[in-house]
Amino acid sequence: GEDVEQSLFLSVREGDSSVINCTYTDSSSTYLYWYKQEPGAGLQLLTYIFSNMDMKQDQRLTVLLNKKDKHLSLRIADTQTGDSAIYFCAESIGANRDDKIIFGKGTRLHILP
Amino acid sequence: DTEVTQTPKHLVMGMTNKKSLKCEQHMGHRAMYWYKQKAKKPPELMFVYSYEKLSINESVPSRFSPECPNSSLLNLHLHALQPEDSALYLCASSQGFGTGDWRKLFFGSGTQLSVL
Numbered sequence: 001g002e003d004v005e006q007s008l009f010l011s012v013r014e015g016d017s018s019v020i021n022c023t024y025t026d027s028s029s030t031y032l033y034w035y036k037q038e039p040g041a042g043l044q045l046l047t048y049i050f051s052n053m054d055m056k057q058d059q060r061l062t063v064l065l066n067k068k069d070k071h072l073s074l075r076i077a078d079t080q081t082g083d084s085a086i087y088f089c090a091e092s093i094g095a096n097r098d099d100k101i102i103f104g105k106g107t108r109l110h111i112l113p
Numbered sequence: 114d115t116e117v118t119q120t121p122k123h124l125v126m127g128m129t130n131k132k133s134l135k136c137e138q139h140m141g142h143r144a145m146y147w148y149k150q151k152a153k154k155p156p157e158l159m160f161v162y163s164y165e166k167l168s169i170n171e172s173v174p175s176r177f178s179p180e181c182p183n184s185s186l187l188n189l190h191l192h193a194l195q196p197e198d199s200a201l202y203l204c205a206s207s208q209g210f211g212t213g214d215w216r217k218l219f220f221g222s223g224t225q226l227s228v229l
Contacts, residue, residue, distance in 0.1 A: 031216055042117070042203050042220030043156065088155055092216045100169070101216060103155035 004104035006089050011110045018076040020107045022089030025070065029091040032065060034074045037086045037106070046074070046087075076109075084111045119204050119221035127229050128194060134224045136187040136204030143209030145187040146218065147179060150201040162187060163210050194228045201225050 003025045012018045024032070030051050035043040049056045049063045049072075056063045062075040076083055089104040117138045126132050136145065144163045148156035161169035162181040176198075178190040187204055205218040 033216075035218075040222070040225075042119075042205075042222045043218070044220065045217055048217065100158055101218065105155050106153075 004089055004091055004102050006087075006104040006107045008105060009108050009110070011112060012079050013112045014079060014081060016079055018074075018079045018083065018109055020074045020076075020087050020089075020109065022072040022074075022104055023070055024072065024089070024091045024102075026091065026093055026102075027067075027070065028093050029070075031092045032063075032072050033088075033090040033092070033101070034061075034063065035088040035090060035103075037088065039085075043088060079109075079111060081111050084109055117204055117206055117219050117221035119202075119224050121224060122222065123225045123227075125227045125229060126191065126194065128196075130194075131190070131192045133191065134189040134202055134204075134226075136189075136206075136221055137185055138206040138219070139185055140206065140219065141184075141208075142206035142219070143184055144207045144215060145181060146205040146207075147177075147187070147189050148203040148205060148220075150203055150223070152200075156203055160189075191226075194226075196228050199226055199228045 005023045031048055033048040034046045036046050037043045047058050047061050047063055049065050060077045064073045086106040086108050088106045090101050092101045120135045146161050147159040149159055150156045158171050159173045160179040165181045176193050180188040201223040203223045204221040207218050208215045
């Protein structure tokens, strides 16, 4: 079946690194995504990784994929107050036009001063 | 222009009203989506239009009626809604199926709908 699991809450001090974790169940996932949602706003695609990659880095963001354990993580270096948001992990499966993107429940990142 | 614009931002309606939500994008995207998001929950897919044709309907009640008049516009017509339909309604777009980035979704800010 299709399921994406995330912890619901993470609290990090400003300037530290944040690591948000996600597990998924479908081994045929092709792309895995991280979306950010700030209060009162839509979702913003932060980064994504193709399933044949292990790691992707984009400025302060590092995505790690362990396909064997079906585990995805997002590391935010030097966390800032503007990083406070809900982070959704998502997976897409296959290449069929009817395939959907499955979202996790989201991890709320809280920044401590 | 990398924006998806949704109007109105907020909407309050009674159970007997008819209203419409609107979504517009000028990125040349050929896939457009409606999602429903309840508080503290992930978005749930409602409808997908691909090249102006309805390609996915996630068993949404008929009181929600989508319309795609052209490749830039997407509407969601609402009629006889229930209080449990109160939610944030998000529109998204992506490049058309078959292109490299067809699953990279660009979201609008949403319409916060309250049904009384």
